[in-house]
Amino acid sequence: MRLSRYFLPVLKENPSEAQIVSHRLMLRAGMIRQQAAGIYSWLPLGYRVLKRIETIVHEEQIRAGHIPLLMPTLQPADLWRESGRYDDYGQEMLRIKDRHDRDMLFGPTNEEMITDIFRGSVNSYKDLPLTLYHIQWKFRDEVRPRFGVMRGREFLMKDGYNFDIDKDAALHAYNRHMVSYLRTYERMGLTAIPMRAASGPIGGDNTHEFLVLAQTGESEVFYDDRVVDLKLGDRQVDYDNRAEVAGVCQEFTTLYARTDETHDAAAFDQIPEAHRKVGRGIEVGQIFYFGTKYSESMGATVVTADGSRVPVEMGSHGIGVSRLLGAIIEASHDDKGIIWPEGVTPFHCGIVNLKQGDAATDAASDSLYKALAAKGLEALYDDRNERAGNKFATMDLIGLPWRVTVGPRGLEKGVVELTSRKTGLSEEMTPEAAVERLVQIYAAHR
RNA sequence: CGGGGCGUAGCGCAGCCUGGUAGCGCGACGGUUUUGGGUACCGUAGGCCGUAGGUUCGAAUCCUAUCGCCCCGACCA
Numbered sequence: 001m002r003l004s005r006y007f008l009p010v011l012k013e014n015p016s017e018a019q020i021v022s023h024r025l026m027l028r029a030g031m032i033r034q035q036a037a038g039i040y041s042w043l044p045l046g047y048r049v050l051k052r053i054e055t056i057v058h059e060e061q062i063r064a065g066h067i068p069l070l071m072p073t074l075q076p077a078d079l080w081r082e083s084g085r086y087d088d089y090g091q092e093m094l095r096i097k098d099r100h101d102r103d104m105l106f107g108p109t110n111e112e113m114i115t116d117i118f119r120g121s122v123n124s125y126k127d128l129p130l131t132l133y134h135i136q137w138k139f140r141d142e143v144r145p146r147f148g149v150m151r152g153r154e155f156l157m158k159d160g161y162n163f164d165i166d167k168d169a170a171l172h173a174y175n176r177h178m179v180s181y182l183r184t185y186e187r188m189g190l191t192a193i194p195m196r197a198a199s200g201p202i203g204g205d206n207t208h209e210f211l212v213l214a215q216t217g218e219s220e221v222f223y224d225d226r227v228v229d230l231k232l233g234d235r236q237v238d239y240d241n242r243a244e245v246a247g248v249c250q251e252f253t254t255l256y257a258r259t260d261e262t263h264d265a266a267a268f269d270q271i272p273e274a275h276r277k278v279g280r281g282i283e284v285g286q287i288f289y290f291g292t293k294y295s296e297s298m299g300a301t302v303v304t305a306d307g308s309r310v311p312v313e314m315g316s317h318g319i320g321v322s323r324l325l326g327a328i329i330e331a332s333h334d335d336k337g338i339i340w341p342e343g344v345t346p347f348h349c350g351i352v353n354l355k356q357g358d359a360a361t362d363a364a365s366d367s368l369y370k371a372l373a374a375k376g377l378e379a380l381y382d383d384r385n386e387r388a389g390n391k392f393a394t395m396d397l398i399g400l401p402w403r404v405t406v407g408p409r410g411l412e413k414g415v416v417e418l419t420s421r422k423t424g425l426s427e428e429m430t431p432e433a434a435v436e437r438l439v440q441i442y443a444a445h446r
Numbered sequence: 447c448g449g450g451g452c453g454u455a456g457c458g459c460a461g462c463c464u465g466g467u468a469g470c471g472c473g474a475c476g477g478u479u480u481u482g483g484g485u486a487c488c489g490u491a492g493g494c495c496g497u498a499g500g501u502u503c504g505a506a507u508c509c510u511a512u513c514g515c516c517c518c519g520a521c522c523a
Contacts, residue, residue: 012472012484013458017516037515092522109523143447143521151522159523197523209523218522286523318523354482389483396483407482417482 001347002369003382003394007044010394020216022329023148025338029398031325038145038153045398046325048346050156053324054135056187056343057158064180064239066131066160071113073137077103079112083297092140106139111294111316114161118312119300125165128302128312131173133160135321147216150282150326158319163312165302167291170313172242174206174289175249177317179239181210181285182232182252184319187445188328189341192284193227194252198261206289206315209259211281214330221281223257224271230255282327289315338399339421342445347380348372349438350400352392354407356385364431365406368416371435377442379404396421402441404434 009030017034018024026032031046042050058068074096080086086105094106107113114132122130135158145153162173178194185192190212197209211221213228230252238244256271258264259281268276295301295311303309320327332339340346349372353365362383369381380400382391388407395403405417405426415428418437429437 009456011457015457016452016459019517034515140522144517144519146517157523207523283523288523316523320523352482356481358481385481387481387483387485389481389485391484392482393484405482409482 001378001380003380004384006380008394008398009043010397018148020147020150020330021333022150022216022326025329025333025397025399026148026325029338032149038142038151040149040152040154045346049325049340049344050322052344052346053188053321054156054158057135057184057319057321060180060184060187061133061158061160063183064131064176066133066180068134069117069132070134071107071110071117071136073107073139074104075107075110075113077105079116080105083112083115083294085112092142094139094141107136108138108140109316109318110134110136110159111161112298115294115298115300115314118161118163119295119298122163122300122312123303125302125304128163128165129169129173130164131160131162131176133158133317148326149322150330151218152322155320156322158321160317162315162317163295163300165304165310165313167313168242170289170291170315171206172245174287174315175242175245176239177287177315178208178249178252179232179237179245181287181317181319182248183237185210185212185284186232187343188324189343190284190324190328190331191228193221193223193257193281195221195223195257195259195281196253196262197259197286208253208287209283210285211259212284212327212331213279214282214327215280216330217280217282219281219283220260220263221257221279222260222263222268223277223279224255224275225277226275227252227255227257282323282330283320284324284327285317285319287315287317333399336393337397340399340401342401342442345401346398347400348377348442349379349402349404350395350398351379351381352388352395352403352405353381353383354388354391354405356383358408360411361406361408364411364416368404368406368431368435371431372438375435375439377435377438402438404431406431 011028014024015027018027029045030043032040032042034040077086093108096104098104137154138157139154142153145151164170164173192210192212194208195211197207237248256268291313292311295314301309301311328344329338332341351365351369353361355361369379372379399421401421403419410416414430416431416434417426417428418434419426
């Protein structure tokens, strides 16, 4: 993409309404624009990252054997009356009447609807196990939305629901989600720690929240800091192997890690003092096993091998997709701007043409741009007629992980400069070598 | 929902107390200059001063109401 033809309304100054760093940077980098309290438009740069995150979530869910579908944002109230949550949910649920005076609502979650879909088409144990999920906009009418997309009223969420024949199978689904979530966050360059949590109105007694450590987090967290070093890395997990999946979960949940809701001071004190940490975290996902809470109230049953009919065992699992943008920025930025991890960056690299209008630098920048495209790499080419300082500042602000600088000085020697946003270190090399290096870097993020 | 703050140009703000032709910086646009870290100069455009009502000869300014936004707390898959 040529910057001269793109829509990237960056701001030099901090908008006064934004208090925390991720919100400020998203506004300044031209990623979002607020339309009402807690409701945002996603401008092109923000939309790219959002789509990138969504893609990773999809890929990891599908890898785990889960099946995507798409349910609507608007739901009929009757479904919620059936589960009993229409009255329970309270003011957070946005209630709407249609022209025929029917009660509707903007979905804050989809347990009822997915259960309705399930019971309408699934009757036999032979159709299980089944895990369905979607990535769809939710609306929760928060009393006080804040922190930009971190606590918006409208937000994009992946929510999945497993249907299993018995508790063991359902707990395997729970574990499978934990592993797939760990992979998902790692691909985004995040360390998200599974922490035992409280289940709240959703019910059930088995639940973990995934928290990204950040000073601006809304939850207080207590943990053994050795959990931070746990990594899934390159290992291949067979998602159908119950013991293997359970083993990974065991590995990631044995060390103490809890939010203030479930904190146990006595257990915490058992941790060696050097590893005992209290901090704050951003919740970016949660998994639940809740058994037959919804299947019983809504009549979602299957016929078993012996001919009897039983309510299915269920769980639900969520990832805050739009919130992740804020969480990633909170975890990865400096005083100049955002630092995107390679896995979620809106463009693979930036190209800064230091002397726009100069025949040699224009030609070199242009051919570099095309060479990258030929290798499937998307560059944001700053071809504006601006000062170098302005171009560098823009690139730093929007946080592309790599920048190729093309200038007359370097071209005399036949080189361009490849700079890491994260370390700030630059290396001179031929344009061909720069392309090859970027190809290698991104090979690990395909 | 309780407490506090703020609505004036795209962004950041001054002016309000003490009523009298709406300003500054950045940005945008045109030009000159410049070109390896937000350059300099000249010029131009852009505002029902959130909205409605009131007081007054006269309201961005005083009064009332209302809408919106932000922060703290409470709340929160």
